[in-house]
Amino acid sequence: TQLLEQSPQFLSIQEGENLTVYCNSSSVFSSLQWYRQEPGEGPVLLVTVVTGGEVKKLKRLTFQFGDARKDSSLHITAAQTGDTGLYLCAGALTGSARQLTFGSGTQLTVLP
Amino acid sequence: EAGVTQFPSHSVIEKGQTVTLRCDPISGHDNLYWYRRVMGKEIKFLLHFVKESKQDESGMPNNRFLAERTGGTYSTLKVQPAELEDSGVYFCASSQVRIVSTEAFFGQGTRLTVV
Incomplete structure (x- = not known):
């Protein structure tokens, strides 16, 4: 059983469209991070959210942490081909050491 | 500032052999983590060092x-x-204690293939 359920697993959209990726759990996280990974590289940190209900924006990317700190979403506005990649959510469980629990990832393909 | 670096980037070995992977964390980062992703699965935690201690x-x-x-x-x-x-794929990550103590920076990974 996966602790962090990420959906959708695959997403293929046209350039200019909007999309949302979800990360859900029944567990509470002290913080949650979103990473983007390119082939042959390691995950690159995009954002960290800590407070329940927190919303952070990074250009066209909007990240939200659920009020109960059990879920998160990543919304991309007007997707570009350069947004193509594997998006990963990862959280630190409350009370645990600093290890991260990862979701399985969303492979996003933005078509020209 | 140099990021987390891992060596080698790829390794192919036969079953029964020994392989050693290396990770150089970001300078000054006390926390060092090893993670692994096996085929079709999510990235999973292996272990965590604080300085030299497990x-x-x-x-x-x-x-x-x-x-x-x-x-x-x-x-x-x-x-x-x-x-x-x-x-x-074996990933190494490092972090320094900050307000948000779980921020971690990852290396590019070592792809290990055992045949």
């Missing part, structure tokens, strides 16, 4: 895996003897 090794799959971090700088992860199911 803080948490609950994710290590079995005693064929040995991690060290002598002097609190770079770390090595040895697999001996390697089995087919050890194939995957």
